[in-house]
Amino acid sequence: MKLASKVALITGAGSGMGRAGALLFAVEGAKVAVADIDQRAAELTARDIEAAGGKAIALGADVSKKEDAQAMVATTIAKLGVPDIVYNNAGIEGESAFLAQMSEEAFDRVIAVNLRGVWLGMKYALPHMAAKGRGSIINTASIAGMVAMRGAAAYCAAKAGVIALTRVAALEYGRYNIRVNCICPGTIDTPMMRRVHGGKVPPQALGPSVAVLGRAAEPEEIAKMALFLASDDASFATGAPFVVDGGWTAV
Ligand SMILES: NC(=O)c1ccc[n+]([C@@H]2O[C@H](COP(=O)([O-])OP(=O)(O)OC[C@H]3O[C@@H](n4cnc5c(N)ncnc54)[C@H](O)[C@@H]3O)[C@@H](O)[C@H]2O)c1
Numbered sequence: 022m023k024l025a026s027k028v029a030l031i032t033g034a035g036s037g038m039g040r041a042g043a044l045l046f047a048v049e050g051a052k053v054a055v056a057d058i059d060q061r062a063a064e065l066t067a068r069d070i071e072a073a074g075g076k077a078i079a080l081g082a083d084v085s086k087k088e089d090a091q092a093m094v095a096t097t098i099a100k101l102g103v104p105d106i107v108y109n110n111a112g113i114e115g116e117s118a119f120l121a122q123m124s125e126e127a128f129d130r131v132i133a134v135n136l137r138g139v140w141l142g143m144k145y146a147l148p149h150m151a152a153k154g155r156g157s158i159i160n161t162a163s164i165a166g167m168v169a170m171r172g173a174a175a176y177c178a179a180k181a182g183v184i185a186l187t188r189v190a191a192l193e194y195g196r197y198n199i200r201v202n203c204i205c206p207g208t209i210d211t212p213m214m215r216r217v218h219g220g221k222v223p224p225q226a227l228g229p230s231v232a233v234l235g236r237a238a239e240p241e242e243i244a245k246m247a248l249f250l251a252s253d254d255a256s257f258a259t260g261a262p263f264v265v266d267g268g269w270t271a272v
Contacts, residue, residue, distance in 0.1 A: 042244040057082070159250045
């Protein structure tokens, strides 16, 4: 098992890629703190982990709120121990509108969840991980942080910000034996993607990757990259965006 005796805190783990990551990390031996703004969804993921013989706790937390981020880390430490792995994955798609039409509230909310939430997750976990002297942080960015997408100005800016935060965190905490990386997924068939497209993921959601692998990924295909980054297999990987996009940014 690649994560035997490790403690992992995963946000947005009630659905999609976070849930897939939580299930896979547990199979690989990690004790998992399943955090989500949707407490019920977090409980279902934790229940499924325990039903499969793993160890998990469910935490209701809005990652954009300081108090919730602090409590999420504190409860993980109290119930499972200091996390070896923090996977800051929670995110929202926000409203789709051209830049000038986007409301200030919508802009602020996307930045608060997708960027500030990642920073808060690192801010409150890093001192404990540094004291422990090891750890792996994985942040969920997106290819939207690397290429432009119409109607997604705040989302693209937040995800580019996650890539930048990842680099700075890696630079600052490498001396404590903490690796910090981010994943840049392309089109993944999750409840978020289905919400955006009102059902089944259409070919136009694949962007340029339609000409390469020509399909959306399953959340489990991203979970495998997260597992690699969480594990000692990635012992020399830090400060980097890991692109898993079916070829979107290659063409
Ligand atoms: N689906 C894609 O194609 C795609 C591509 C690139 C990046 N991403 C990113 O991947 C991450 C996961 O997305 P997904 O597609 O699995 O979405 P999803 O909607 O299926 O799951 C996201 C989870 O995050 C939770 N969440 C939302 N706001 C939260 C908050 N403030 N605090 C805590 N939890 C919160 C939701 O309740 C949900 O359970 C997001 O950061 C998203 O931006 C998705």
